[in-house]
Amino acid sequence: MSGDTILEVRDLRVSFSLRGRRLTALRGAGLDLRKGETLAVVGESGSGKSVLAKTFLGMLDRNGRVDSGSILFDGKDLARYNKEREWLGIRGKRIAMIFQDPMTALNPLKTVGEQIREAAALHRGLDRVASRAVVLETLSRVGIPEPELRYRQYPHEFSGGMRQRAVIAAAVACRPEILICDEPTTALDVTVQAQILDLIKSLQRELGMTVLFITHDLGVVASVAQRVAVMYSGQVIEEGSVREVFYDPRAPYTWALLASLPQLGVKGEELYSIKGTPPSLFKEVVGDAFAPRNPRALEVDFKHEPPVFPVSDTHWARTWLLDPRAPRIEAPETVRRLRARLARGGAGAAATGGADTGKGGAE
Amino acid sequence: MGAYVLKRLGQSLITVSIVVLTVFLLLRLMPKNGYFTREDYVNMDRDARTAYLRNLGVLDDPFTQFGRFLSGLARGDLGRSITVYPRSPVLDVIGEKAPYSLWFGLAALALSMALGLGLGILMARFKDRFPDGAGTVYVTIVRAIPSLIWLFFIQQWVTALLGWPMVFYEDRPVSWVLPTISLALSGIAWYAIWLRRFMVDEENKDYVKFAVSKGLPWKRVMRGHVLRNALVPLVQYFPQQILLTIAGSLLIESIYSIPGMGGLLVSAIRQQDNPLVQALVLLYSVLGVVGVFLGDLLMVLVDPRIKLAESSGKGAAA
Numbered sequence: 001m002s003g004d005t006i007l008e009v010r011d012l013r014v015s016f017s018l019r020g021r022r023l024t025a026l027r028g029a030g031l032d033l034r035k036g037e038t039l040a041v042v043g044e045s046g047s048g049k050s051v052l053a054k055t056f057l058g059m060l061d062r063n064g065r066v067d068s069g070s071i072l073f074d075g076k077d078l079a080r081y082n083k084e085r086e087w088l089g090i091r092g093k094r095i096a097m098i099f100q101d102p103m104t105a106l107n108p109l110k111t112v113g114e115q116i117r118e119a120a121a122l123h124r125g126l127d128r129v130a131s132r133a134v135v136l137e138t139l140s141r142v143g144i145p146e147p148e149l150r151y152r153q154y155p156h157e158f159s160g161g162m163r164q165r166a167v168i169a170a171a172v173a174c175r176p177e178i179l180i181c182d183e184p185t186t187a188l189d190v191t192v193q194a195q196i197l198d199l200i201k202s203l204q205r206e207l208g209m210t211v212l213f214i215t216h217d218l219g220v221v222a223s224v225a226q227r228v229a230v231m232y233s234g235q236v237i238e239e240g241s242v243r244e245v246f247y248d249p250r251a252p253y254t255w256a257l258l259a260s261l262p263q264l265g266v267k268g269e270e271l272y273s274i275k276g277t278p279p280s281l282f283k284e285v286v287g288d289a290f291a292p293r294n295p296r297a298l299e300v301d302f303k304h305e306p307p308v309f310p311v312s313d314t315h316w317a318r319t320w321l322l323d324p325r326a327p328r329i330e331a332p333e334t335v336r337r338l339r340a341r342l343a344r345g346g347a348g349a350a351a352t353g354g355a356d357t358g359k360g361g362a363e
Numbered sequence: 364m365g366a367y368v369l370k371r372l373g374q375s376l377i378t379v380s381i382v383v384l385t386v387f388l389l390l391r392l393m394p395k396n397g398y399f400t401r402e403d404y405v406n407m408d409r410d411a412r413t414a415y416l417r418n419l420g421v422l423d424d425p426f427t428q429f430g431r432f433l434s435g436l437a438r439g440d441l442g443r444s445i446t447v448y449p450r451s452p453v454l455d456v457i458g459e460k461a462p463y464s465l466w467f468g469l470a471a472l473a474l475s476m477a478l479g480l481g482l483g484i485l486m487a488r489f490k491d492r493f494p495d496g497a498g499t500v501y502v503t504i505v506r507a508i509p510s511l512i513w514l515f516f517i518q519q520w521v522t523a524l525l526g527w528p529m530v531f532y533e534d535r536p537v538s539w540v541l542p543t544i545s546l547a548l549s550g551i552a553w554y555a556i557w558l559r560r561f562m563v564d565e566e567n568k569d570y571v572k573f574a575v576s577k578g579l580p581w582k583r584v585m586r587g588h589v590l591r592n593a594l595v596p597l598v599q600y601f602p603q604q605i606l607l608t609i610a611g612s613l614l615i616e617s618i619y620s621i622p623g624m625g626g627l628l629v630s631a632i633r634q635q636d637n638p639l640v641q642a643l644v645l646l647y648s649v650l651g652v653v654g655v656f657l658g659d660l661l662m663v664l665v666d667p668r669i670k671l672a673e674s675s676g677k678g679a680a681a
Contacts, residue, residue: 057576091575092576092577096576099569099572099576105569107588107592108570109665
């Protein structure tokens with residue numbers, strides 16, 4: 001599970017100006033992406049998952065900017081890029097992205113083939129005939145039958161699942177090194193979700209891509225990723241292998257997140273939900289951002305921001321509980337129950353419950 | 364496709380018939396005195412007036428008159444003007460005036476499209492910056508200030524400034540310029556504001572984000588995706604706008620003394636010139652209906668999602 005780091009994010013701060021006020025969306029986020037792995041980034045809405053991914057492509061909205069920190073990719077610091085010309089060598093060519101809603105990600109007035117071809121031709125310097133051949137090959141690779149016919153069709157002639165396949169084809173046609181998937185299955189039917197996940201997994205193997213998978217669905221995490229990064233209020237608060245984060249979570253927010261998995265609930269009992277709301281990012285956050293919602297918060301949580309504490313070589317968390325001086329506080333009972341279930345059934349089975357059947361696609 | 368066109372043509376025919384019949388019947392409710400010029404009315408005695416009206420055919424019952432109108436129409440005869448151009452064939456009157464309105468209108472429309480679309484692109488490209496603000500000021504002035512004011516301003520002051528003629532002369536091309544520009548000013552505003560709006564709408568759509576993420580340069584995304592899609596809702600109006608240039612502009616043609624179609628319908632109605640009103644209403648409604656129809660056909664060409672058919676079956680014509 002080791003291997004070279006392909007993308008290294010350190011202490012990244014990103015803010016947006018909104019009607020004269022500054023909203024800090026990333027407050028020193030850090031992350032390592034290793035070559036060939038699938039890293040899942042999880043967290044609730046507003047935690048900064050998508051903003052983080054957009055910084056890798058220089059696609060922050062016009063009112064946003066990177067204030068400090070670094071994004072090292074192939075010896076270059078992407079956080080310093082600010083001209084379109086600089087990004088054009090990266091965007092779509094070496095790092096590609098697929099979006100949440102395949103129904104709106106394609107231009108309704110252009111043929112699907114043309115929309116894949118325009119990027120392939122640009123990045124690989126191919127003429128019309130050669131790029132068309134690449135597109136046809138990619139279409140069949142992503143499991144779209146009758147590529148010749150589909151090439152000429154418009155997005156409205158595609159079903160939701162087929163559109164997401166076309167979007168994936170457009171993203172992988174240039175053989176990117178990193179593929180960012182921003183909740184690619186959220187807008188799809190459950191049955192189609194599994195197929196798309198399988199497709200992403202097999203493409204990753206065939207093309208040797210590194211995948212960054214943004215999701216809020218912990219079931220999806222267990223089925224696609226080797227490692228997980230948990231985000232809260234603009235920071236990555238825990239990172240480790242799927243097994244480590246699910247078996248042995250250390251940050252109180254990770255506990256709360258796992259405890260609210262419906263699959264872990266006991267029939268008849270009320271499902272756990274995290275009380276309160278994340279702090280306003282318009283104001284400076286003091287201490288641990290999760291402390292106000294954490295019934296087990298320590299006094300220090302309200303005063304000082306926790307640093308990164310290593311748990312093992314591959315696992316770290318940002319919580320004062322890992323400080324040697326901290327009192328021993330146990331994870332809540334539901335999380336321990338997960339541990340027990342994992343011990344019995346393995347990571348995938350317990351965490352995914354009925355949501356994902358894993359196998360059984362169109363291929 | 365063929366069946367659809369036939370069906371639409373049939374519907375168009377019905378629409379035009381209803382418009383023409385309604386106007387025809389309304390004209391018959393007008394007082395009979397209206398058919399005389401002031402002089403004629405004074406000079407004729409009661410019998411002569413009755414004879415004159417009988418001769419015009421307006422004493423018969425309206426449906427007989429309508430039948431006569433239709434049979435004339437079938438022969439290509441729309442009758443003669445009564446009061447506006449006494450005794451001239453209506454078609455000759457229109458044939459003489461229409462070219463002026465048509466040429467001025469087409470030139471102004473071309474100018475509106477070129478400048479208006481250009482301005483719209485600039486406004487969208489530099490949204491919330493200087494070009495957008497300047498464009499908005501222009502659009503607001505043109506739309507908020509009654510056109511009569513700036514039209515007179517142009518005629519009085521701009522002509523004086525440039526030393527150009529204040530009215531239209533057929534043989535002096537320099538006198539054609541200001542009427543054309545005056546005619547184009549509101550069209551420019553119309554194209555600019557709508558294109559800007561549609562481009563900004565498109566710019567915020569997900570497919571634009573995806574196109575950018577594929578690594579296309581922003582200029583290419585703007586040209587190949589945003590502009591192209593933003594033009595689609597405007598395309599529908601092109602045919603109508605082209606065809607209806609023939610109707611001319613009442614204001615501009617009268618202040619520059621252009622002998623076009625502009626005031627014709629108004630004077631024909633005021634002077635109760637039945638054949639002239641009927642012919643103009645027929646002409647304008649045919650052009651209007653045909654324009655809408657062509658606009659719909661054009662939409663099919665530019666938007667693959669639109670199909671010319673009733674049901675969206677598999678065999679739908681495309």
